[in-house]
Amino acid sequence: MPGRAYDTRGVIRYDALDALPVRGALPGLTDALRTHGTAVLVAPPGTGKTTLVPLALAGLLDGGPVRRVVVAEPRRIAARAAARRMAWLLGEKVGGSVGYTVRGERVVGRHARVEVVTTGVLLQRLQRDQELPGVDVVVLDECHERHLDADTVAAFLLDVREALRPELRLVAASATTDAEGWARLLGGAPVVAAEGVSHPVEVVWAPPVRPVRPPHGMRVDPALLAHVASLVRRALAERQGDVLCFLPGVGEIARVAGQLGGIGDVDVLQVHGRAPAAVQDAVLAGAAGRRVVLATSVAESSLTVPGVRVVVDSGLAREPRVDHARGLSALTTVRASQAAGRQRAGRAGREAPGAVYRCWTEAEDARLPRFPAPEIKVADLTAFALQAACWGDPGALGLALLDPPPGGAMAAAREVLSAIGAVDSAGRATERGVRMSRLGLHPRLARALLDAAPLVGAERAAEVVALLSEEPPREYSDDLAAVLRSARRGGDAYAARWRTEARRLRTASTPAPRGAAGTPGSAVADRSDISAAGAAGVSGVPGGVGGGSHGLLEGDGRSSSPVETGESLRLVSALSSAGGWGNAGDDRVVGLVAALAFPERVAKVDRGSYLMASGTRAEVGDGSGLRGAAWLAVAVADRPVGAGHARVRLGAGIDEGVARDAARMLLSRGEEVRWSEGDVVARRVERLGALELAVRVIRDADPVLVRNALLEGLRVEGLGLLRWSQDAERLRQRLAFLRLRLGEPWPDVSENALHARVDEWLEPELGRARRRADLTRIDAGEALGRLLPWSTGDAVRLDELAPERIEVPSGSRIRIDYADPERPVLAVKLQEMFGLERSPTVAGVPLLVHLLSPAGRPAAVTADLASFWRDGYRAVRAELRGRYPKHPWPEDPAAAEPTRFTNARLRR
Template sequence: MRPSATDRRPPAGEQPWEGLPVRQALPGLLAALDRRGTAVLAAPPGTGKTTLVPLALAGLVPIARESTPDSGPDGGPGGPPRRVVVAEPRRLAVRAAARRMAWLLGEQPGGRVGFSMRGERRAGPGTLVEVVTTGVLLQRLQRDPELTGVDTVLLDECHERHLDADTALAFLLDVRAALRPELRLVTASATSDTAAWARLLGGEDGPAPVVEAQGTAHEVAVVWAPPPRPVRPPQGTRVDPALLDHVAATVRRALAECGGDVLCFLPGVGEIARVAGLLGGADGVDVLQVHGGAPQAVQDAVLAPGERRRVVLATSVAESSLTVPGVRAVVDCGLAREPRTDHARGLSSLVTVRASLAAARQRAGRAGREAPGTVYRCWQQAEDARTAPYPAPEIALADLTSFALQAACWGDPDAAGLALPDPPPSGALAAAREALRAVGAVDGSGRVTARGRSMAAVGVHPRLARALLDGAARVGARRAAEVVALLSEEPPRALGDDLAAVWRQARAGGGGHPGWAARWRDEVGRLRRGLDGAAAPDEGPEVSDGASDAVPDRVSDGAAAGLVVALAFPERVARMRGDRTRGDRPEPGAARVPYLMASGTAAEVAGGSPLAGEPWLAVAVADRPAGSPSARVLRAAAIGEDAARWAAAPLLAVREEVVWAVPDGGRRGEVAARRVEALGAVELAAVPLRSPEPGLLRAALLDGLAREGVSALLTWREAAVGLRERLAFLHRALGGPWPEVSDGALLARAEEWLGPELARARRRADLERIDTAEALRRLLPWAGGEALRLDALAPERIEVPSGSRIRVDYSGERPVLAVKLQELFGWDAAPALAGGRVPLTVHLLSPAGRPAAVTGDLASFWRDGYRAVRAELRGRYPRHPWPEDPTRAEPTRRTRPRR
């Protein structure tokens, strides 16, 4: 086995921790805690902050201290040993940290150093340092806010900004302020961005002390290794295969150019598996895959030196939480995964994003932990200018339902009094509280109920806790726990999308995934114990009868899976789209089968799935690919309609539905009034509604006007068109009080000018019969008397010298008077409209009614233009008068009599 700088024993007489760089910072840290009780520790990866600092805080290693009243005479730790809790954001890091600290003491985990995580605990009465996940720490704080017997809490890797860690810090600050001011609190970060943490921990007394440990990291050479051809940016969780091909090639290059092991960072399990497949033929090299769901044997192998060279393919868990010995080269694909929540659709998912600059530095540092190393960055250097400096805090991105329940149990439902590094987004918190109200976890004011406390004690997402508690009475405790465990310990994607089939494989040993199956069994046992210890909830939509294994309705396993999933995600109950009266089934070979969720979200199931064509589904996992109108069902179970109605009962409603409906392929809409029974957005049954509520009817008619347009749906006869054009002209020329009469403006004031007719209308024909000219007159400015000047400001007709009353055309930008030339003899000027502001444009017509000239100045026309018109037209129209001086001629509508 190759030696490792981290695991090899020191020379005789030297303790294994003496060479760790953080040792030099310990006297200052201990002194800061003696003075203030809080401190921020900034220590780069590899300095020993995760392993040596807790041992020093517990008094388990002799560390020279600055002179303090409780120091021992030899400068070593004074007083009795202290109990220390170390909180890590990931289970993988918990086990690794405990194992490393125990090794430093020459022990195995479970003695003076222990650990606890969901479903596993190795600690006893003599344990002084206990490493826990932040989730476990939150559970302990809820059970025992004083943390009885604990002297110091160290929150590790706080720079990663996990939501549980931020919440735990806020709760601990509350504990120090109100219950235990002597409780010591340390936040440890692998970055130097410590000012905000110092302000938060220090509170009103000023910033907490910041202690920095200088690392001994070796120089890391940076090699920019972008793909030879452009690759598509990630969409959702999809990563361009061309990038992964390039990453695999870069790993081979690193193996050829560098000694030691290669650590390669990838965003997720799928990408790790693909690159591992591409590297399968690497001679003399072991390829290890490290992620949160990796088997324990793989995790142990990564943390120990190997006999051969290794390529370790890892997610971000290896950025700062784990020390991988033997690494001399890092290959960084430059991507990471972040949570996203679509509150409108009730979907949570992970998306692939560019890793922050801080993450890139952390990853690169892994190459220089033991010796000079090299980092290969698979992107253009110029891209760093557009990259975020730090990762986004999880509280800004994630589903906040669990956080909201934690805050409610803590007694602060609004989280307004919590000292959080960043406040929760108000919209996301409101959505979370609404979800908790729907399952009876909080009351109308947001205060936690007895049922909510039982749900929180289970230690899973509140949705899953609801499914466990309510499902146990319906399908039996064992089966409820087994299905919920499938939802909390996500099965490998290779097991398929049919949750009932996955359940059978889990019971049979995991279908080729024994490590996951073992974790699933452990989670089932933990959930069963949680059910046994939970008080029967006495509030909420459904009440559990306790943890009995009895199956009251003899529900089959397949039906049980669907029912429990529907209890967890009632808004994701989905029905296949199509005409179910004809028994529609999906087309053979269809690529996707469409469904509609109760939330209103369209969803699709792969055509080859065993779920395709099931009338009803309970969807456990779905995502919505970028740019897609439909969600993609990734895991679900078939469910019957009766079970769907029971599980999603709060979404069941009977409503009057009055809408403006347009037939498929049609253009003429009509009012459709029905009484609808629905499960959320999924329609179950409908009957015609004979007397719809007037408000709903009016809203439907207004929707019809909006969709088809005021000009198209209403009837506009000549008088109405003329009045509308005159009003439009006055609005352009004078503005208020003359109304705007565009389609949009008329729609906005529809209830005002269509008032009585709209109130009486029940269908399209009623709208079409409205006298729009009469209705428009309601918009005239009657109150100020301006309406009486309509005919003066914009006359419908103008009398010309011949005595004719000619209609004015207001349809264009300028009003136009079109009249035969002979009728205007002797007229020096046409009248100006809008109170003299807008000149009238005159279209002079030939005797045949064709335009002969256009002018806005008649006097100028008679003087300069008439001669040319006269010369052109007098021969063609000899019976009409063409005087030489039109200004003195008699206007006429008639021709000269024949001689």
């Protein structure tokens, strides 16, 4: 702690410290922190930025000022490794001058001056006490990875510096990063660069011989993994030194390890966040013999693996993605970015010249994304939104972030938080939400733990939530109850981690006395003096959020929110009233907890598959222990390649009562009147989201709902549902012609226009209709007459402008066909038009005259009668005179007498 130095050190390994290239950047970094208080440190992997810099800033190397330094790492494995390495450099054991804290594990002595923590742990500390008392410097390591927790921690620390502790020093450290962006974010911080010692790395482009399927979800083509294994064997044969192979996840590491059996004296080691500490230590310590280290992206920059001369890169990585429409989110396998590829390749040149074997072509490399997507852009933001709400900035509008959170993702997150009682109607964190945020869980799982513990006991609730917080091995089962039994008796690494997490959650879910350190009440009260700190706002938001709180957590600590005292307690009461939870078996308990965590994923058997309350349809696998269950609580689901439905990967059987109570916020009752299968269907329905629980046909449905359903029917099936007589059709065609030729005030009678004006022309008939049969009795022509321009007086000119019939020279009144509004048609016998030189017109438009033979078939079509008599008539006369000798075929039709009769009739 500042003010006194405790010497617990052994022999400092100065030879190792002097060999670290970052030493040359220390004067510039120290000067930047002294003059500005913040700095961006850019140092390649292996230069010592994670180990030497914190020791120097803490004054542990040269007797400088005594400071307490907190180093934030994105991963637990990196935090442990960094602490061990620093302790080794000091000649100590971890827990002396250097310690570490990760979730569920704390090794920090009384006199520690450097503490390495995960960003998640630091985030929790800031929420509990934003002043970070006793901490002088915070180093945000590997900030280029753009993990959401790291971005959030940086934003909160900048708030703290501005509002409460301007003397707190911040360092953003990274191997490769947007240095200028971080410098701007840290208020114009100086950028300090350290030169690295790197050796040349030969790039070997080694794509698979045959095309492989691209990754989909968590799936990786086995052919690619087989190719990776063959490349590892090739690298061992062609190169010297250890081989570091990058794969996207634990499953792929296990499969490739299985394919590397029998490779002589070479040790195959697996490095990932779930690997036992002993394995991690062995990898980082080096060995005399050759090794193959199969690793996830954790080895890109956070860890230094000694002895590596060759890298085999699968080109894949895992990143979080969320599909808000389906309500399913998980890690997804993606192509690694160019920046990740450079980081991985650099591992081969840390100690000597090396080589990287890449499982793709050079042409493909140019098309890869330059950098990985910032997690804030692609991940589920529910936990982030809760952290922001607890900080006092529900919309995260005042937080200093390199990338703002997407509006849609934040809206979806707020809906979830509101549903589980974590925020109030204004988006502010409730006391229940504050407690959720401190459990180190996703808010969904926090809700399940808090609401299940009073019913089934803290221990059993913690056991199930621990299963949900890390997906268990596939070989356990897809039935959560079976998974629980396997974990209890298991002796593998997963079971060990599960037991540790279950113990942590059992303790965390037990409420501390009100007002004790770390309880919601005290946390709120501890922040009551923030306004007195004197600053006027945070990140450009005057007065902070809520007026004078500096964007930190608000509240008076006196009462619970309406959501907490109401909805949450009603839920527990409803579930308690079902009875028997204290003595319930594992099957019921796991179903309850899973349903509380994922209420929109409770699912009911429906037409051979399961329909979730969210509306997503899912199936269980062949041979699944979940088959036959009427209801499921789905914990994990994905969508296989080419599948029409989601697939349940982990779930539990439940009954309808649990589904109703766990997802009660989705429960609704009411009348549903809609157009379905060609008619109005009126029902009183009880729903759980998209699931129908109870249905009863009603006869006296709300007239407004019936009318809306009829309108939907007219929209879906068209106005043909009405009774359209020939006169009605012809009226509509005449009006369409006038609308086209003259425009206003003649009405638009297209389908869309008539739907838009349905109130004007279908009332009151529509108001009296109750079903399809009533629509078929409505006279469309009579109703359409209401749209005529009566108010302007133009309606009386309808027959003048678009007459239904027109008199031709023979004296006949012939009907005009307006089916084509561009050119109305007059179909008339040729002989009845003798003597008419010009084509008749309507509304100034010449009619298209179909001159018919005596048999009524078109003999000619013209819009220019004069031209036809002059040029076309002779050919028609020559062709038809012999066929119809009883009809007149004068040589000069323009001067002939028009007639509708035969020659014989004319002679009489």
